[in-house]
Amino acid sequence: MRMSTLVARNALRNPVRLVLMVACIAIAFLIFGVLSAVGAAFRMEDQPGAHERVMIVNRNGLQQTLPIAYLADIRQQPNVAAATPVRLAIAYWREPKDVLSAVMVDPAIYLTLSEDSAVVSAEDRARFVATRDGLLVGQALATRNGWKRGDLVTLQSLNDLRTDGTRSWSFRVAGIYRAAKPGGPELAVAGHYDYFNDALLTGRDRANWIMVQGRDVTANDAMARAIDASYANSAAATRTQSEAALGRAFLSQIGDVVLIIRLVVGAAFLVILCIVGNTLIFMVGERTREIGVLKTLGFSGGRVARIVVGEVALITLAGAAVGMSLALLIVTAVASATKDMLPGLAIGPTTLGIAALLAGGLVLLTGLLPVVKAARLDIVTALGRV
Amino acid sequence: MFSHVRQVGAVARIALLGLPSRARMSLAAIFGIALATLVLLGFLAMASGFRSTVAGAGSDQAAIILAEGSPSEFASAIDINRLAQLQNAPGIAHGPGGPLISPENFATISAVDDQGTEANLSLRGMATQGLAVRPLARLAAGRMFAPGSNELVVGASLAARYRDLKLGRSIRLAGMAWKVVGIFDAGGSAAESEVWADRTLVAQFFGSSGAVQSVRVRLANAGALLPLQRYLAAESASKLTARSEKDYFAVQARNMGKLILFIGWPLGIAMAIGALAGALNTMFTSVSARSEEIRTLRILGYRGLPVFLSTMAEAIVLVLIGCAAAISLSLAFLNGRSASTIGGNLSQVMFRFDLGVSDILQSVVVALVVAILGGALPAWRAARRPLAAAPGA
Numbered sequence: 001m002r003m004s005t006l007v008a009r010n011a012l013r014n015p016v017r018l019v020l021m022v023a024c025i026a027i028a029f030l031i032f033g034v035l036s037a038v039g040a041a042f043r044m045e046d047q048p049g050a051h052e053r054v055m056i057v058n059r060n061g062l063q064q065t066l067p068i069a070y071l072a073d074i075r076q077q078p079n080v081a082a083a084t085p086v087r088l089a090i091a092y093w094r095e096p097k098d099v100l101s102a103v104m105v106d107p108a109i110y111l112t113l114s115e116d117s118a119v120v121s122a123e124d125r126a127r128f129v130a131t132r133d134g135l136l137v138g139q140a141l142a143t144r145n146g147w148k149r150g151d152l153v154t155l156q157s158l159n160d161l162r163t164d165g166t167r168s169w170s171f172r173v174a175g176i177y178r179a180a181k182p183g184g185p186e187l188a189v190a191g192h193y194d195y196f197n198d199a200l201l202t203g204r205d206r207a208n209w210i211m212v213q214g215r216d217v218t219a220n221d222a223m224a225r226a227i228d229a230s231y232a233n234s235a236a237a238t239r240t241q242s243e244a245a246l247g248r249a250f251l252s253q254i255g256d257v258v259l260i261i262r263l264v265v266g267a268a269f270l271v272i273l274c275i276v277g278n279t280l281i282f283m284v285g286e287r288t289r290e291i292g293v294l295k296t297l298g299f300s301g302g303r304v305a306r307i308v309v310g311e312v313a314l315i316t317l318a319g320a321a322v323g324m325s326l327a328l329l330i331v332t333a334v335a336s337a338t339k340d341m342l343p344g345l346a347i348g349p350t351t352l353g354i355a356a357l358l359a360g361g362l363v364l365l366t367g368l369l370p371v372v373k374a375a376r377l378d379i380v381t382a383l384g385r386v
Numbered sequence: 387m388f389s390h391v392r393q394v395g396a397v398a399r400i401a402l403l404g405l406p407s408r409a410r411m412s413l414a415a416i417f418g419i420a421l422a423t424l425v426l427l428g429f430l431a432m433a434s435g436f437r438s439t440v441a442g443a444g445s446d447q448a449a450i451i452l453a454e455g456s457p458s459e460f461a462s463a464i465d466i467n468r469l470a471q472l473q474n475a476p477g478i479a480h481g482p483g484g485p486l487i488s489p490e491n492f493a494t495i496s497a498v499d500d501q502g503t504e505a506n507l508s509l510r511g512m513a514t515q516g517l518a519v520r521p522l523a524r525l526a527a528g529r530m531f532a533p534g535s536n537e538l539v540v541g542a543s544l545a546a547r548y549r550d551l552k553l554g555r556s557i558r559l560a561g562m563a564w565k566v567v568g569i570f571d572a573g574g575s576a577a578e579s580e581v582w583a584d585r586t587l588v589a590q591f592f593g594s595s596g597a598v599q600s601v602r603v604r605l606a607n608a609g610a611l612l613p614l615q616r617y618l619a620a621e622s623a624s625k626l627t628a629r630s631e632k633d634y635f636a637v638q639a640r641n642m643g644k645l646i647l648f649i650g651w652p653l654g655i656a657m658a659i660g661a662l663a664g665a666l667n668t669m670f671t672s673v674s675a676r677s678e679e680i681r682t683l684r685i686l687g688y689r690g691l692p693v694f695l696s697t698m699a700e701a702i703v704l705v706l707i708g709c710a711a712a713i714s715l716s717l718a719f720l721n722g723r724s725a726s727t728i729g730g731n732l733s734q735v736m737f738r739f740d741l742g743v744s745d746i747l748q749s750v751v752v753a754l755v756v757a758i759l760g761g762a763l764p765a766w767r768a769a770r771r772p773l774a775a776a777p778g779a
Contacts (some may be wrong), residue, residue, distance in 0.1 A: 020667045027660035031653065060559070061494035061506035061733060063460075064592065078487055096455030158453070158461040161597050165465060167453075202463055202597040235560045235591060253505060253728045264653060271418040275664035278414040282671055294685060 025319025033327025042251040059237040065206035084109040084138030085207035104196040117267035134174030138186030292382025301375040312367035320359040397696035418664035419708030422657035429650025435740035442575035444635030444678040450603040475481030486604035493592035497542035511588025528568030539568040541578035543736035665760030690769035701761025709753035
């Protein structure tokens, strides 16, 4: 009889117990998978370009703005290849509740810097850059609102007032972008910074952040320090960091979500460690006699241990596989619903790697006591028990 | 009938007295349910605490005026040229210096807390009437800022937590030093997570001149809101709306609490399912450990029902012990603990974990569901086990 047969037969002997243990482990891995995906999305771990693109924001927070005059200074920095201002406008089209996110930018540079997330045809690109009141619209938004190229649309801003006393901004749809990744966010619009700024009464000549592409990524840190140092004593001090670092900083402000995630995942694993470990010890106890028989037949302690470890590994890996598959399903479903709020929600290779390590650790921890107990069992005691 | 009750009592006693002999598996089940309940209670307490902190910031004796269609103060802009007409609006209380009106705008500032972590906080620019306009706020120490000077009045929650914001300290903002001259108390509500300063200075140095975001007014009496709303509606050019402070914050609180519960409930339920698998496992094990005992009882003439109920009783006792442990732990260590998260202005809001009776009841219900589901199947199996085929025979 092969060892793998023994392991499989043993595991399947009590199918209900097997299913329960697998379910228990699966739940812990499910919680781990989903929560890690959320954390990774905020940290923008797997977002293309998030570690290379540099954002210059006001030190006082994303709600604060920077004077547009900074842009010209920053473009003088030796490592800066391209820089665009980004001004956020909270606006709506017809219904105040359908708020859309609009960015006002330097069109040509912005399109170049966001090439890895938004795809625009050469024709649309040229038209958007050349049209002063042009608007670049996400495909999904254009479909939803029935907008076509050449349409005149009027957006109402919530935060900004125009010099003419109104909040109405008229734009011409100049181009449509598609998300580079299928299923990516396509609900935003972009317009020309100059066109927007010229009509502004409130917060004129200011930008929410400046987006920079460095010539040499390795020189980005030095560039960031130089920029921040030059504005340290001005009215609007800056904080320069990669897009990914900005996402991390934002995450930490939500209230140490990472810590909460670790606590919850830790609690879940503690529970299964306890439940599964105890069940396995109980199981070995239940099989005392047959382990005695195996040993009488000449199975060494090591071989008995391997049979028990094999069973523990089988149960744990089955649970981990089921849990991670469920997590994958749930994350995929949630990601398509939240792609405009939280793009990049996905289970990446890092999460899968950690899951594999956790599974290995779990086998070691839950298996240790039962294996030692089984291997040390001596025949006389085992068979002497009735 | 009576013999039935006695049978149940006797078998349940045997099962429960046997618990210590199955201590390890029983403890695992208790531990599982306790941690699952703890996670759920944590999220519920967080949501309740956050909600009451935000909702507690509003009074029905004050009104907040926003641009039409604006969901919150942070997404609103009112042309300062429109402010003059509010001076004559009906329903507004009068103080010694004229009508109690405070046009306000926001900025965020960066400050370092006692642990040395830097975070973003809300700076509210207001008129000197700002304090008189708010029925729920009062000065706890120091004085109000003087108009036109770089002075701050800090909410008590922030002053307790940020080393830069203690009374008498100075903080560098927008390239100059600002002195903390007063601390205000707002009953522990979300308003205490703000820093107040003169609006004209905030507008000048934080790039928001030309408009204010909201106007806070003190209402003259309980029925004063309606005339004010009618007056604003009649001035169709200005496009302003007024609502009571209480309503405004109640809506904000609802939206905020939802997000925490949206994360907390699925997590709590997933943990409960894990605990359920653990409980089922424990109970099946218990039934198999008690198989000899159950067989003996059945041979002695005990019916299936008492055996079923005794196993259920064991499951319920285990779950209730775990649940009680979780409740006492969270009451001892979680309740009242202060925490902070990001609020509507992308800045910190302090709140306290607040474990309400309804939160505790909800967690007990979840635990009981786990107990009933986790006990029923093993109990049914125990009761239905044929006499001849009991294992070990």
